[in-house]
Amino acid sequence: MRAANATEGKSVDFSKVKNLKAQPPLALLGGLRGAALLAAQRAATLDTDKAIEHLDLAFSAAAALASDPSQTSSSTSAAIAKELVPALQAIAKRNDITKERREKLEAIVNRISRTDSFGFTASLAAEREQVNDRLLICVDRQDRDAIEYKIQHCRADWLLAMRLVTDKEFSQQIEDAGELVDTTDLFPADHLKALAQSREEWSPLRFWILREYDSRKIFDLKKLTQANIPPLRDPMLDMFAGQDTLSQLDEALRDK
Amino acid sequence: MTVRSNETPNGIFDSFNEYGKFTQLHHSTDLSPAEMESMREILERLKPALDLAAQAAAQKNMDFGLDLMTTPERQLWGEAKVMRDTALMILHRGDMQQTDGDTQAFIDAQRVAVGIATQIGQEKEINGSILANSVACKSHERVQELIEQGEVSSIQAKELLEALKPASGHDPFNYVGTAMLAYERMETALSKDKEQGKSLQEWAETTDDGNGIHLPEGSENLTLENLSQSLQKWKPIYGMYDQAMRETDPKKAQAMIDAAEQIADSLPELDRLARPAWLAYHKYFELRIEDEQKMADLTRMLTKIGEDPLAADKFRSPANLWARVAAQTCALPKDSQIALKDGELAGTGTRRAVHQAGQQMPGEL
Numbered sequence: 307m308r309a310a311n312a313t314e315g316k317s318v319d320f321s322k323v324k325n326l327k328a329q330p331p332l333a334l335l336g337g338l339r340g341a342a343l344l345a346a347q348r349a350a351t352l353d354t355d356k357a358i359e360h361l362d363l364a365f366s367a368a369a370a371l372a373s374d375p376s377q378t379s380s381s382t383s384a385a386i387a388k389e390l391v392p393a394l395q396a397i398a399k400r401n402d403i404t405k406e407r408r409e410k411l412e413a414i415v416n417r418i419s420r421t422d423s424f425g426f427t428a429s430l431a432a433e434r435e436q437v438n439d440r441l442l443i444c445v446d447r448q449d450r451d452a453i454e455y456k457i458q459h460c461r462a463d464w465l466l467a468m469r470l471v472t473d474k475e476f477s478q479q480i481e482d483a484g485e486l487v488d489t490t491d492l493f494p495a496d497h498l499k500a501l502a503q504s505r506e507e508w509s510p511l512r513f514w515i516l517r518e519y520d521s522r523k524i525f526d527l528k529k530l531t532q533a534n535i536p537p538l539r540d541p542m543l544d545m546f547a548g549q550d551t552l553s554q555l556d557e558a559l560r561d562k
Numbered sequence: 563m564t565v566r567s568n569e570t571p572n573g574i575f576d577s578f579n580e581y582g583k584f585t586q587l588h589h590s591t592d593l594s595p596a597e598m599e600s601m602r603e604i605l606e607r608l609k610p611a612l613d614l615a616a617q618a619a620a621q622k623n624m625d626f627g628l629d630l631m632t633t634p635e636r637q638l639w640g641e642a643k644v645m646r647d648t649a650l651m652i653l654h655r656g657d658m659q660q661t662d663g664d665t666q667a668f669i670d671a672q673r674v675a676v677g678i679a680t681q682i683g684q685e686k687e688i689n690g691s692i693l694a695n696s697v698a699c700k701s702h703e704r705v706q707e708l709i710e711q712g713e714v715s716s717i718q719a720k721e722l723l724e725a726l727k728p729a730s731g732h733d734p735f736n737y738v739g740t741a742m743l744a745y746e747r748m749e750t751a752l753s754k755d756k757e758q759g760k761s762l763q764e765w766a767e768t769t770d771d772g773n774g775i776h777l778p779e780g781s782e783n784l785t786l787e788n789l790s791q792s793l794q795k796w797k798p799i800y801g802m803y804d805q806a807m808r809e810t811d812p813k814k815a816q817a818m819i820d821a822a823e824q825i826a827d828s829l830p831e832l833d834r835l836a837r838p839a840w841l842a843y844h845k846y847f848e849l850r851i852e853d854e855q856k857m858a859d860l861t862r863m864l865t866k867i868g869e870d871p872l873a874a875d876k877f878r879s880p881a882n883l884w885a886r887v888a889a890q891t892c893a894l895p896k897d898s899q900i901a902l903k904d905g906e907l908a909g910t911g912t913r914r915a916v917h918q919a920g921q922q923m924p925g926e927l
Contacts, residue, residue, distance in 0.1 A: 337888025484899025
């Protein structure tokens, strides 16, 4: 298997990976972040051409997560990019960085799109749609309008929490996580615990909703949209931090 | 093979009452070891039945012994639904076997499922065709996923091609003729009702498999004779559907369905009352066209992998590759991870871990 295979794909949707069933979502995020860091660490020990190749793989991992339509992936992608700044700075400062090599480095950094950096906007839109679909499964016209309005105008952190409450298991920590793949700095354990409790509280209700849906009864979901779902993290803050990171990456590439 | 009168119409699954439990578990995203064990136990208990189904699926010809002209629609496909559920169970079992590393068993599962689908689709009745198509699609989706995971070798691609062959090509599940059959069923049922002297109101109460339909305003003075005349207007439309199903060019077939639908939409409301059987007939035909296209794409992919082992990499989904990278990173020993995080590449064992990871990961890290 070659790096090219993994880095060629422009858009990635991890929700469609079948074998993720056996892999908690946090392991995917932590694992890719760890792989990017690993590649960057190894880059530091290699000659410049090899180092650039390794940096390419690290940025590819960030770009793959950026293209995944999920806010947790976008936040992780931004975190990876931030961690790659020192590695890029170190390589860009090497004496044997020619014009050609610098252009390669620029192309690598540009794997992170500037139009929707780290995919936050696309992720937000995708999650709005997902939560909308899930919550609107069985409401009458009046409630539908209210819930749609709420979802269209809600904060990104609320939407993320709501998706995780109505979505698959996210609170499962990586089993026996090592330093490299640990994600507690991004998704703190107590936040995950609160989210899990919330899911616990709402899951029986979800089954009830679905059962009622079968008999075409109407259920008022406004209660759920008004519930105090604990935030996991604020993707909007990550988006702004990501802009700073991009500036640092651009700065590192400037010919000095 | 002939299906005999079924004393337990819901077949093996209701007697064990486990199919529902199994599918619920199978669709869960986060199975505990106990739940995994539970799935395996169910499959183990059903093994004799599933193995028997695999033998039955190898039979070429199937005769349900159905009277397609007079049997109420809902009674037509009781056995076929059990067959579909059996096929899905076999596919589930194949998934688990594949997860355990037994790709040959996965391929065999596809062969059996497609065999069952082909049998269900032999009757040239729309419900059978739809059921058969749905089973085949479940198998195709799985093969597609396996290709995207990069798990199909050249030899396996050839075997999969062979296994899926009965479900490939043009109209494997006999949609051709099902539209006219629906028309004729409606004609026969109406004649019978007319002979019995039923009113339009009485017909409306018992039609649609006994569910009844609501008569529109303005139909108060109509009779079944009027309905028969309206039915005549549907004959050319249903003929167009059948013609579309015979067409091998998907674009032309779709255009024919669109043209038929345009005529159908232009009919007055009272004439539309006489529309035979399925209101969404055209949707199922459109799905068939779409599914045949997907199958053709799948066949092309498998053929390429069969001819060139390196082609498997071209079809591998980047998401699958990255997921594998992540899994392999998570599997790195904890000690090496601490050292790596601190940037201490020279620590005992760390270099080895990096080297091993580099050999396992894409890109020779």
